[in-house]
Amino acid sequence: MTFDLKVTDSQTKARAGKITTDHGVIETPIFMPVGTVASVKGVHQRELKEEINPDVILGNTYHLYLRPQTDVLEKAGGLHKFMNWDRNILTDSGGYQVYSLSANRKIKEEGVKFKSHIDGSYHFFTPENVMEIQRTIGADIIMAFDECTPYPCDYRYAKRSMHMTHRWLDRCINHLEKTPLKYDYDQAFFPIVQGSTYKDLRQQSAEYIANAGAVGNAIGGLSVGEPAEEMYAMTEVVTAILPEDKPRYLMGVGTPINILENIALGVDMFDCVMPTRNARNGMLFTAHGTINIKNLKWREDFSPIDEMGITFVDTEYSKAYLRHLFTVNELLGKQIATIHNLGFYMWLVREARKHILAGDFSTWKDMMVKQMDNRL
Structure with missing residues (x-):
């Protein structure tokens, strides 16, 4: 994956750029329609391509792992072929479900134990097997496994969670280096900044993620109930640290106004x-x-x-x-x-x-x- 930064606005931090992957060009800033279970809900792929015309859509690792399951996706030749989508796909790692399915999971250093919302069966996600799952799904951009903390969040918990997310990132990177591609195109890997709404934690996390040297970076743990002003403040802290020559993805955001305000703060990619x-x-x-x-x-x-x-x-x-x-x-x-x-x-x-x-x-x-x- 390559990123060509064309222009940065003179009065704000807004940027226009171009991401290029093996499945085509993504002009930024970009919004990614959410196709959680291999479908953007209620929209045919033909309508999606011809009418809405996104350069990239998003799939969800947790949900695709449960249904249709990775063996089906591998036999189909990956998610692109399974859903007949020849443009870019990004998959999140399941880290958001660590937050959203809090009643059905238990977090340990090793990983997260989930109780399936479908049939009550238990599953264990680790940084290593989440990388394996995303290799099998075959998205063009894949995300690190992280914990998305709730809001409000106690400082001590946020700090402990952030450091665990960083340790999980190192495990993701180490495992990816040993895990070959499954299909005839490359995959780009994005780590995720955490730290809740605490400025010092966000700074620490942004520096850790920037030092990982990935081709792109994401900001997680926002748009989870905090006031918009806090979201913008944390985004501004992080974008001041993340490298300018890499795309920045703000996960799970948001309203049209949220998107414009965060574009002004230097964010390139959105989903919601x-x-x-x-x-x-x-x-x-x-x-x-x-x-x-x-x-x-x-x-x-x-x-x-x-x-x-x-x-x-x-x-x-x-x-x-x-x-x-x-x-x-x-x-x-x-x-x-x-x-x-x-x-x-x-x-x-x-x-x-x-x-x-x-x-x-x-x-x-x-x-x-x-x-x-x-x-x-």
């Missing part, structure tokens, strides 16, 4: 379930604010869903029709809303890139943040 999850609940993101399409006010609004939208659903369907589909619980409504939201997120990051290249990102960003902070 918010556009798809909120779509299924009837919330649409637009350049002028959010729409709750279930509201009665849209019952007789026959205007397009979003005249500025980039996907076919935005102009082929009206707000009234989409509200009707949600009212009668028709699956098509959720699909339309999902395509719209993902299309908007892709438009947002690509528009940000245009303004970074044009040199007026700061002015444009401030205008967009103000516009999007509305309930329509």
